[in-house]
Amino acid sequence: xxxxxxxxxxxxxxxxxxxxxxxFQSSEIYGGINGFWDYGxxxxxxxxxxxxxxxxxxxxxxxxxxxxxxxxxxxxAIWKASxxxxxxxxPMCSCKACKKLIREDQWWPMMCEQPWxxxxxxxxxxxxxxxxxxxxxxxxKTKGKSFAPNLALVKNxxxxxxxxxxxxxxxxxxxxxxxxxxxxATEQRGVTGLVKPCPHCGGELTEPRPFNLMFKxxxxxIESEENIAYLRPETAQAIFAQFKNVLExxxxxxxxxxxxxxxxxxxxxxxxxxxxxSREFEQMELEFFIKPDEAIEAIHGSVATVSEAGHPGEPQPxxxxxxxxxxxxxxxxxxxxxxxxxxETLGFHRQTAEELAHYARACVDILFKFPFSKxxxxxxxxxxxxxxxxxxxxxxxxxxxxxxxxxxxxxxxELRNAWNKLPKEKQDDLWRRYYENRKRYLEKSGVEAEPxxxxxxxxxxxxxxxxxxxxxxxxxxxxDRLILALITNAxxxxxxxxxxxxxxxxxxxxxxxxxxxxxxxxxxLLKNKPDLxxxxxxxxxxxxxxxxxxxxxxxxxxxxxxxxxxxxTPFCVTIxxxxxxxxxxxxxxxxLRYRDDGQQERLKISELRDWLLAxxx
RNA sequence: GCGGGUGUAGUUCAAUGGUAGAACGGCAGCCUUCCAAGCUGCACACGAGGGUUCGAUUCCCUUCACCCGCUCCA
Numbered sequence: 001x002x003x004x005x006x007x008x009x010x011x012x013x014x015x016x017x018x019x020x021x022x023x024f025q026s027s028e029i030y031g032g033i034n035g036f037w038d039y040g041x042x043x044x045x046x047x048x049x050x051x052x053x054x055x056x057x058x059x060x061x062x063x064x065x066x067x068x069x070x071x072x073x074x075x076x077a078i079w080k081a082s083x084x085x086x087x088x089x090x091p092m093c094s095c096k097a098c099k100k101l102i103r104e105d106q107w108w109p110m111m112c113e114q115p116w117x118x119x120x121x122x123x124x125x126x127x128x129x130x131x132x133x134x135x136x137x138x139x140x141k142t143k144g145k146s147f148a149p150n151l152a153l154v155k156n157x158x159x160x161x162x163x164x165x166x167x168x169x170x171x172x173x174x175x176x177x178x179x180x181x182x183x184x185a186t187e188q189r190g191v192t193g194l195v196k197p198c199p200h201c202g203g204e205l206t207e208p209r210p211f212n213l214m215f216k217x218x219x220x221x222i223e224s225e226e227n228i229a230y231l232r233p234e235t236a237q238a239i240f241a242q243f244k245n246v247l248e249x250x251x252x253x254x255x256x257x258x259x260x261x262x263x264x265x266x267x268x269x270x271x272x273x274x275x276x277x278s279r280e281f282e283q284m285e286l287e288f289f290i291k292p293d294e295a296i297e298a299i300h301g302s303v304a305t306v307s308e309a310g311h312p313g314e315p316q317p318x319x320x321x322x323x324x325x326x327x328x329x330x331x332x333x334x335x336x337x338x339x340x341x342x343x344e345t346l347g348f349h350r351q352t353a354e355e356l357a358h359y360a361r362a363c364v365d366i367l368f369k370f371p372f373s374k375x376x377x378x379x380x381x382x383x384x385x386x387x388x389x390x391x392x393x394x395x396x397x398x399x400x401x402x403x404x405x406x407x408x409x410x411x412x413x414e415l416r417n418a419w420n421k422l423p424k425e426k427q428d429d430l431w432r433r434y435y436e437n438r439k440r441y442l443e444k445s446g447v448e449a450e451p452x453x454x455x456x457x458x459x460x461x462x463x464x465x466x467x468x469x470x471x472x473x474x475x476x477x478x479x480d481r482l483i484l485a486l487i488t489n490a491x492x493x494x495x496x497x498x499x500x501x502x503x504x505x506x507x508x509x510x511x512x513x514x515x516x517x518x519x520x521x522x523x524x525l526l527k528n529k530p531d532l533x534x535x536x537x538x539x540x541x542x543x544x545x546x547x548x549x550x551x552x553x554x555x556x557x558x559x560x561x562x563x564x565x566x567x568x569t570p571f572c573v574t575i576x577x578x579x580x581x582x583x584x585x586x587x588x589x590x591x592l593r594y595r596d597d598g599q600q601e602r603l604k605i606s607e608l609r610d611w612l613l614a615x616x617x
Numbered sequence: 618g619c620g621g622g623u624g625u626a627g628u629u630c631a632a633u634g635g636u637a638g639a640a641c642g643g644c645a646g647c648c649u650u651c652c653a654a655g656c657u658g659c660a661c662a663c664g665a666g667g668g669u670u671c672g673a674u675u676c677c678c679u680u681c682a683c684c685c686g687c688u689c690c691a
Contacts (some may be wrong), residue, residue: 007684016682019628019642031664031681083691092686094618101618101688213690233691269618269689277690357691385690496653503655504641525650532650554644558652563650577650591651599653 009371013491014274016507020566022046022487023275027100035271035279037480037539042567045517045548047282048485050339051515054284054477056109057335058259065257065286066250067187070238072263073219073229081403082396084214084230093205093574095150095198102199104208106180110199116147117181117199126180130220131168133161136184143597145200145404151202152187176284215265215279227400227420231265236474239287243408254410255315255324256404263478271523273372275480282479288328289470290413292394294434294463298426299418321361324473325391332387336366340512345369345404345489347383358444359395363388387477394469397537398441401469409467416466427464435460486515490568509568510596513616519547520612521564521572527553536575539590539605544610547606547616560591573603 017023021040025032039047059067079085093102102110112115113268123135144154152160164183174180185197187206196205215231215454218224232238239246239258246258261284273279296303296318303320306312311330312323319327336346347367356363367373367383376382397408419427438459442452462468488510488536497503513519520543535552540551550569552560557574564572572593577584592603592611603611 011684015628021627025682028664028682032683034682090618092689103689266690270687272684274683348655506653523651526648528648529650556649556652556654558654560653561651562653574651582650600651 007372008182009134009246010274010488013371013488015492016489016509016566017043017237026497033109035268037100037275037278039483042517045480046486046511048516049515049517050482050486051282051284051479053339054335055259055261057338058257058284058286059166062257064252064255065259065288066246066252068239068242068246068258068260069262070235070260072231072232073217076229076398078237078241079214079230079233079334079401081399082240083399084233084237093196093208095201095205096204096410102205107196107205111178111181114147114199116143116151119143119147120181120184124177124180124184126174126177128232129168129171129173131164131166131173131354136161148197148202150204151185151197151203153184154202156187159185160187193526199493212265213269215267228587232262233266234264234476235260235262235272235285236287236396236476239285240400240408243287243289243397243400244406246412254412255288255290255319257286259284261285273370273384275484276370276372278480281481283476284479285474285476286328287396288324288473288475289397290319290321290324290473291415292434292437292463292468294415294430294437295412295415295468296320298422298430298463299414319393321393321471322474325364325389328475329366329389332366332389332477336386337421338512339486339515340510341368341485341489345383345485346386349385357392359393361391361393363390365389368489370479370485370488373590377571382480385478386481389473389475392472392474393441394471395441396472397469399445403479409462409469412466412468413543415468416467418466419466431460431464434463486511491597506562508563508565508595511568511570513570516568516570516616518550518564518567518569518617519571520549521560521569522549522551523557523560523572523574524553525557525574525576529579532575532577537580539573539575539608542605543609543612546613561598565595568595570615573608579605 013025020042022043024038024040026036026038027033039084055067056412078084092108093104095102095438110508120139123132123139125132136153140151140154140157144151163186164169167183174183178192182194182196185202186193186195197203198205198408209577214233217229217231218228219227243258246252247256262282263280264283265280268277271279272597291299293303300318302318304316304318304323306323306326306340308326311334312327315327316323317386319378328617331342333346345368347369349365349367351360351363351365365385366387366389367382368386373383374379400406401408422430435456439452439456442455443449447455459469478492478539487509490511492504492508492510495503496506496509522536522540522543524532526532536551536553543549550564550567552563554560561572574591574593579590580586581587586602588605589602590605590608591600592608
């Protein structure tokens with residue numbers, strides 16, 4: 001349902017963002033560029049705050065995570081190993097009649113599911129020269145008309161059937177079912193050649209065109225096939241590629257993580273919903289490496305079990321992937337709560353077995369309910385993905401080990417010692433399970449059965465000696481999506497009637513103090529009293545080394561408060577005559593005014609800095 | 618990529634085949650003892666390109682961007 005009210009809400013937010021300098025259209029003076037957005041002064045501060053909070057929470061304040069900052073352009077081999085070169089360049093066809101887009105490799109699977117194809121199955125006889133023209137004609141005039149109205153056989157059965165009959169007479173007939181349906185979709189073979197039918201309506205599909213979702217460029221000034229490079233479509237792969245280097249230099253041991261913040265680029269088909277789906281965007285990704293469950297079981301006897309709800313507490317040595325996955329989901333939710341996104345504004349989506357990539361064990365998406373979000377069957381806002389927390393098994397490191405030929409396994413002393421003390425049956429059981437997992441991965445990745453068995457045997461033997469490829473839990477968040485979530489969450493408006501009885505709308509950005517672009521506004525009560533101005537500038541300079549301060553002496557005091565409200569500044573301090581000692585007991589105190597309710601209190605200048613720091617950190 | 622809609626100061630909106638106005642906002646000055654007060658002044662727009670026309674912001678075409686729907690989202 002298109003909710004005009006919600007569109008209006010989004011429009012007002014967009015307009016405020018422009019007006020106050022949160023977000024501008026990229027290249028605006030040249031008419032803009034589709035899918036790219038810039039952050040203005042307030043947006044830039046907001047984004048820096050968010051990234052710094054993430055970096056502090058994930059990297060600096062933890063013992064078990066190290067940071068990384070990799071390049072955007074990397075060896076193209078990385079994207080072959082990760083699968084992006086293949087999955088990002090699917091050829092697509094579109095239907096000339098109903099305009100739907102079809103992935104070429106999904107055309108036949110989709111066809112097989114269509115009722116009209118199924119109803120034809122009894123009639124079509126591929127691989128023979130039997131053309132059941134009568135039955136086809138009858139089908140075209142009955143079922144075909146309702147199921148596949150744009151199919152050539154339905155639109156113009158005589159023409160289609162006549163050239164098919166000619167071909168069959170000459171001994172040319174469709175060799176398989178796929179080709180048979182192309183025959184049925186082709187009206188004028190001489191003009192168009194054989195065309196494929198649209199699974200939805202039977203209409204003519206265009207030739208497949210390459211859809212490349214990665215930005216392509218060339219290293220070096222000469223553009224040639226040999227020096228093609230890609231702008232990274234995600235930051236994660238750099239972490240996997242540098243896994244060994246970080247491990248060796250950071251003095252970390254599994255379990256540990258590598259965090260990275262950085263730009264990524266995707267040629268989205270349809271950039272939409274303001275900055276939500278941009279072609280250039282920033283990610284905050286953590287790859288948290290853990291021991292395989294078989295290693296945990298060898299060392300600790302069993303793997304800890306966790307319920308699917310709630311934070312499982314401090315990490316424990318006997319945690320397997322499920323506990324770690326649950327832990328990171330809850331850690332990330334706490335992060336969002338800590339910057340003002342309450343659980344009620346968030347949504348959760350646990351990916352189903354069908355949605356999961358073949359190598360993934362689980363994935364939980366954290367959603368935010370945007371004004372443009374769709375509603376589900378029950379009328380509830382579903383929300384859009386802010387972050388996905390995936391349990392990705394040992395797939396990524398395994399891929400890079402296979403493609404680069406460099407070992408990605410780690411040696412675990414504890415595992416080796418524990419293994420040797422295990423009873424034989426336990427050893428065999430763990431060996432077998434590890435072997436099966438490795439074999440499944442290798443076979444899924446296209447390795448032949450025999451070499452896969454050989455490699456899996458080697459891997460399982462390695463486990464018995466204390467070697468394994470770490471598994472990974474991946475919390476991957478979109479910065480720009482989070483910024484948009486924070487902005488829409490903060491936005492509020494109230495209608496106020498002024499002294500003259502005129503209604504005006506008051507806009508207020510209720511950012512959490514931790515993310516607010518400006519932390520405090522410093523205002524002299526009056527501009528034309530030099531003593532007030534001088535004192536106010538002193539307060540500004542006192543606070544400026546510690547936080548983003550905004551000094552304002554323009555217009556009336558009320559107007560200045562209103563300006564800060566729209567910028568989302570949580571606190572303002574006003575220097576008045578009492579500050580200067582008009583009431584001696586109030587000397588060197590200021591008015592502190594809260595953004596959200598306009599409440600005021602009196603605070604000593606000497607206490608101001610610590611008071612503010614306690615609330616913005 | 619496809620279909621529909623939109624495009625006028627920073628924002629929200631007017632008007633017009635012949636000089637484009639307002640409100641709010643911004644800036645400067647005066648004033649102002651706590652929530653967009655007042656006064657004075659200033660700056661700022663027809664998305665871009667082409668065509669029709671004596672003359673186009675207005676009509677036509679193209680393009681770009683934004684919004685809605687379809688498609689895609691590892």
